[in-house]
Amino acid sequence: MASEKRHPSIDNGTHTCERCAPINFTNLDKTAFERLETLIYIDDLSQPLTDRHCHICQILQDTIDVHRLQYTSVRVSWRRRRDDGDPMGTLEFQYSKGDTRKTLKPDLTVYDDMARPGRAKTQNSPRRVDFEQVKTWVHACKLSHSLCTTNFSEGLESLRVIDCVTMNVIPAPKDCVYVALSYVWGDSATCNISRSSALLEQMPLTVKNSLDATLMLGYRYLWVDKYVCWKTAVLGRSRLM
Amino acid sequence: MGDIYSSAAVTLVAAAGANSSYGLPGVERDREHPRHDVTLGRLRFVTTYKWNIDEIYHSAWCSRAWTFQEGYMSKRRLYFTDTRLFYICSQEVYCDAETGSKVAWYDTLSHLSPSLPNNGLEVDLKSNILTEYTRRKLTFNSDALNGIVGVLNTFSKAGTPIFHTWGVTFGGLPMGIAPYHLLITLTWFHDVPCLRREAFPSWSPLGWEGVAKYGYSPPPMISRSFQVEVWDKSKFIQLSKVEENLHQRVGAEILEKSRYLKITAKLSWLELRYFSANELLSIDMSSVAVDELPWLIKPRAGFHVRVPTGDNVEVYASMLPCWDSEPVHSLDSIRVPCALIPAGDGSLSMAVMMLRNHDTHYERIGYFNFLQTYAGRFNFLFKDDNGALTVEKLLGDLHSYSDEKLARDFNYPEMQTFLLG
Numbered sequence: 001m002a003s004e005k006r007h008p009s010i011d012n013g014t015h016t017c018e019r020c021a022p023i024n025f026t027n028l029d030k031t032a033f034e035r036l037e038t039l040i041y042i043d044d045l046s047q048p049l050t051d052r053h054c055h056i057c058q059i060l061q062d063t064i065d066v067h068r069l070q071y072t073s074v075r076v077s078w079r080r081r082r083d084d085g086d087p088m089g090t091l092e093f094q095y096s097k098g099d100t101r102k103t104l105k106p107d108l109t110v111y112d113d114m115a116r117p118g119r120a121k122t123q124n125s126p127r128r129v130d131f132e133q134v135k136t137w138v139h140a141c142k143l144s145h146s147l148c149t150t151n152f153s154e155g156l157e158s159l160r161v162i163d164c165v166t167m168n169v170i171p172a173p174k175d176c177v178y179v180a181l182s183y184v185w186g187d188s189a190t191c192n193i194s195r196s197s198a199l200l201e202q203m204p205l206t207v208k209n210s211l212d213a214t215l216m217l218g219y220r221y222l223w224v225d226k227y228v229c230w231k232t233a234v235l236g237r238s239r240l241m
Numbered sequence: 242m243g244d245i246y247s248s249a250a251v252t253l254v255a256a257a258g259a260n261s262s263y264g265l266p267g268v269e270r271d272r273e274h275p276r277h278d279v280t281l282g283r284l285r286f287v288t289t290y291k292w293n294i295d296e297i298y299h300s301a302w303c304s305r306a307w308t309f310q311e312g313y314m315s316k317r318r319l320y321f322t323d324t325r326l327f328y329i330c331s332q333e334v335y336c337d338a339e340t341g342s343k344v345a346w347y348d349t350l351s352h353l354s355p356s357l358p359n360n361g362l363e364v365d366l367k368s369n370i371l372t373e374y375t376r377r378k379l380t381f382n383s384d385a386l387n388g389i390v391g392v393l394n395t396f397s398k399a400g401t402p403i404f405h406t407w408g409v410t411f412g413g414l415p416m417g418i419a420p421y422h423l424l425i426t427l428t429w430f431h432d433v434p435c436l437r438r439e440a441f442p443s444w445s446p447l448g449w450e451g452v453a454k455y456g457y458s459p460p461p462m463i464s465r466s467f468q469v470e471v472w473d474k475s476k477f478i479q480l481s482k483v484e485e486n487l488h489q490r491v492g493a494e495i496l497e498k499s500r501y502l503k504i505t506a507k508l509s510w511l512e513l514r515y516f517s518a519n520e521l522l523s524i525d526m527s528s529v530a531v532d533e534l535p536w537l538i539k540p541r542a543g544f545h546v547r548v549p550t551g552d553n554v555e556v557y558a559s560m561l562p563c564w565d566s567e568p569v570h571s572l573d574s575i576r577v578p579c580a581l582i583p584a585g586d587g588s589l590s591m592a593v594m595m596l597r598n599h600d601t602h603y604e605r606i607g608y609f610n611f612l613q614t615y616a617g618r619f620n621f622l623f624k625d626d627n628g629a630l631t632v633e634k635l636l637g638d639l640h641s642y643s644d645e646k647l648a649r650d651f652n653y654p655e656m657q658t659f660l661l662g
Contacts, residue, residue, distance in 0.1 A: 016281075028284065055279055059286055088284075111285040125325045125338040129267035134319065137328045137335045138251060141317060147331035148316045153248040180249035182311035182318075184301050186260020205264035206255045213253055213268050213319075223245055 017054035028078055028110065029088060036077040036092065043073045071095035071102070078110075131216040138217070152176055161221040164211045169227060178221035179214045181207065185226075203227075243314040243391025252315035254308075256300040257323045265321040273323050294336075296322040298352040306379040306388045312356055313370075313392045331358060358395075366403050366410040367396055368426040368455045371446045375453045382438045385447040397486050404483050406471050406499060407445035411460075411480055423481055424460040425469055428582070428592040429453040430563035430608040437566060442500045443604040444594075444661050449565055456610060461582045461592055466656065470503035477503045501602060501660045507581040508657040511593070512547040514557065514574045516540065516622070524622075524630045540622050540632060544568055544575070546593075546609065548621070555624040559632060562595060562609035578603065580661075602660035 016023075023039050031037045040060070060076065073096050080089040089110050094103045141148050152175045159172040172178065183206050203211075207224055214222045246252055257266050266272045279286045297320050302308050312318060320327040328335040334350070350357065355373035374389050389408060396403035396410070403412035411425035427444060435451025437443065446453030461467060463480055470477040471487070487499050521540050545557035569575065580603075582592040595607035623631045 055281055059279060091286075109287050111287065125267070125272060125336075127267070127271040129265075129272075129321070129326050130337060133337060134326065134328065137333075138317060141330045141333060145330060145332045150248055150250055150316045153244045155244050156248060159245065177250050180246050180252045180311075180315065181255070182246065182252050182302070182308055182315070183255035183261055184259070184305050184308065186258075186262070186301070204261035205269075206258075206261040209265035209268040210253050210255075213265060216268075217251060217319075219250060223249065 015053045016056055020054055020056035023056065028080065031078065031080045033080055036079050038075055038077050039091070040076040041073070042076075045072055045074060071097045071100075073097075129213075131213070135218060159223065161223050162211065162227060164214050164220055164222055167211075172221065176221055177219065178223050179210070179217065179219045181210045181222065181224045183207075183210075243310050243395075246311050246314040247316060249315060249317075251317045251319055252311065254297075254302060254312060254315075254318050254320040256297045256302045256320045259301045266323050267321065267326065272325075294327060294351055294353055296324065297327065303353070303356065304378055306374060306377040307384070309356060309370075309374050309377055310388055310391050313358060314395075329357065364414060364459060365455060366412055366424060366426050366460055367393075368410060368429065368460070371408060371410075371426075371429070371453050372455065375446050375449075375451065379450075382450070383440060385438055385441055389447075394486055404486050406487055406502075407442050408447045409445050411469075411483075422462040424462050425480065426455065426460045427469075427594070428458075428461055428608065428610075429455050431565050432563065434564040434567040442502075442662055443565070443606075444502060448605075451565075458584055458590065458610070461584060464583060466507060467582050468505040470505075472499040472501065501662045503658065504580065504661050505656060505658040508655065508659065509579055509581055510576045511549070511579045511595075512574060512576050513544040513562070513568075514547055514555075515544050515570070515572070516542060516557075518542040521630070524632050545622060546611070553626070557622040557624070558609075558611065559622045560609070562593075562607050564595075564607040566606050568607070577606075596661070599662065602662040604662055 019040070042060075075094045075096075077092045077094065078089060079092055091110065092103060094101060096102075152172075156172070159176065160169055161172045161176060161178050162168070163170050185204075207227065210222055210224065214220070253265065255261070255263070255265055257263060264270060297303055300322065317330045318328070320329070324338070326337045329350075355369045370389075370392065379385060379388065386408060393405045393408065393410070396405070396412075401413055403410050405411065409426055411423065413421050413423055429446050430453070431449065431451040432454065433451065435449050438448050438450060441448040443449075463469060469480050471480060471483060472478075473483065473487070518541075521542060524540070540557075540559040541561055543561045545559065546562055548556040548558060550556045578596045578598060580594040580596060582594065584590040584592060590610060590612040593609050593611050594605055595609070596603040597606045621633055623633055625631070
């Protein structure tokens, strides 16, 4: 990813640059609750603010990047959360240009790994979706949520769905249990949906992925507008921009 | 259309990328990871901005009007973002980046919450969803009602039903909150003037291409001094007689007639005067006590509403009205027919709907909220006989500046019955 390529030097060493060294990170847990403590004030965002070996700079650079064009300065503050904090607190960024101010939070969340090793809640999602985990969510929902019950609505007799096993567009079977796709078509080329044999080649990636996701969730039928001409007149819509 | 989503076992939401060739991250292609997760000593820094649920809110999917209904009507939603997977059903939120998965409900939803059903009390009669819906982009103006009507129709089935006409909701608050009052959400406004959707009535947020906002005060209530009738089958009927949504049995003729509300309210011609930035520079601030200065709102250039206090001194509300369409700039002073709607909270404040006369009916062109008892909260612009401008905070109420004119123009203008289209 682009962001990783820009910062090849990140490791878990402890190097900090001259500007960042005085920041008293060890006392972050001693500040008053919910009070903003200024850590750094950078008054000229047009200058590079990065020592490429400094961890603090690296983090700031990346978080600030998005906004630096619109603003001239930034104040980085620390706000401590609850005592049993998980997370312990957040860094907040107040950008300004003249009288214009904008606070963004929380850009950076800080966890105390020493006090609660391994307890930090946020973790990276797996690179690929774990559909087995999703199935446990759906299962729990089906078992215990009265508000989430779905029924095949009477008005949908003429519903057509994609059979993800045979790849045909078929009239929905009686009491069909199906997955629906909600997406934006965007500005991709106009599509002419014709015969099911050509279905796959014509499909944009989002629809293709949805077929896989449907099967991996343990379902067989998928409803995608455009592909399952369902009373086109009633739909009366187009996603084409 | 909404039925298809509410009947689906699961709805896959493509909340990443700008178009349908982007795919669902994490299905065939790897997802990105947060840019930073660095441990310094005992502290672990994790970038969270953009990686939380706002990622859904900022997606192209969430910027489109049509997808509002699709997400809202669904029962189980699986959102695919660049970094995460969220599962939101009617009772739970899960995310695959949290150990233990389960995350809190309302805390978590943030900006996304108006796009999801909410089982809480509805003192605003669901108007927050109109704000969210009008924020979103609509490709075809003619779809403005179709894109939300499925959602609106679900509210009429509630224990305390909320009906709507052209997206303007009306109904009572649930029993037990207050004595039963019928409220109607006509008091929305635009922060900036916007374009008109001619096919829709001007009194509906759907009649305009801008974000419709609602103030903090409750929607106005139907009373003796403010009555609203809607078209039903063959005649106008009182709001309180409405038993089902008009748009559930839609037909071209019904739609054409239902574009009009028959309103009985106080109608008064108010004067608006244009103050340029230059003119406002001449305001004498010397009379303002130093400790008051930070509280004074600097009047901005634009049309200020003249308070009908009499002729010895001209008084203008220093807060500008919110225009739906761009006001005419060629004139210094304009007189605008205004419908005065008493506030829903029984106070002396008034919702003022600025209108334009179209011979057979009026159309809405702007809105402002007018408080007769400002009690030091707002300031006014004064212009004395010599044309000198001062700005003052009112200590009592406006009546102390008034001869009979205020009472006559604001409190006892004639009740009129007119069509609003």
